[in-house]
Amino acid sequence: MSDRTKRGASGAFEIKVPTRAALLSTAGVILLGLSFLSVETYNMMPPILPGYPGDAFFPRLVLGFCVIWAVIILARSIFLSQAAAAARYEAPYVVLHWLEFASVIVLVLLYALLVEPVGFEITTVVLMMALLVPRLLAGPRATPARAALLALALSLATMLILYAGLGPGLKIGLPLKFLPTYIQ
Known part of the structure; x- marks a missing residue:
């Protein structure tokens, strides 16, 4: 067990x-x-x-x-x-x-399918929150509000770090919806 x-x-x-x-x-x-x-x-x-x-x-x-x-x-x-x-x-x-494993595979496939139409920013934040919230709720002093707020903060930070590294840093074109595009 x-x-x-x-x-x-x-x-x-x-x-x-x-x-x-x-x-x-x-x-x-x-x-x-x-x-x-x-x-x-x-x-x-x-x-x-x-x-x-x-x-x-x-x-x-x-x-x-x-x-x-x-x-x-x-x-x-x-x-x-x-x-x-x-x-x-x-x-x-x-x-x-196996259920967690299968859910991660489904989320990653959905991310790959939705990043173009929905946008990099929104899709990345939603994916990260979907992965983080259940794990943060498993903590001993976790509350749904605290888990959602921390997951949102970590998701936004992850998205901004990826954007800074891939967009302006490596000059990789991303399907952006509201962040500035650095590549024409």
Whole structure:
């Protein structure tokens, strides 16, 4: 029984998965995704200038770094015996909250679909509030008003930081509705 179940959340929304299986499947999925992205870097434009590494250099560098860590996680989960894991006080099971996981996936897909018609500012604030309010309500002294106010403040701060970094900072065009556009 998890801490959330003790506080009244239903155990029906939880799945217990052996830690080793969770690590193996996570590392496997990450390696498959990294393999796909590595293949996609070969579709990038070749370098135009002699001596210039080209557009694919940095993505391949990041992908290589990620592959190293995924292989470390995979090797650790394969070669670390269960006795050694028990000696290190690792939990034998990982509790997955599938409803929360599915809701985050749905929210991110909605964000991707609605950012263009609704606007970056509104969509980002609404997404962040939808993610933050339930987590802030889980606190010991949480009230709905306090959770909503704190979520709104954090959502606005996140949106402004992303806007400043992506818009004026990196000159990336955003589908804005009321903040000034820096790129024509």
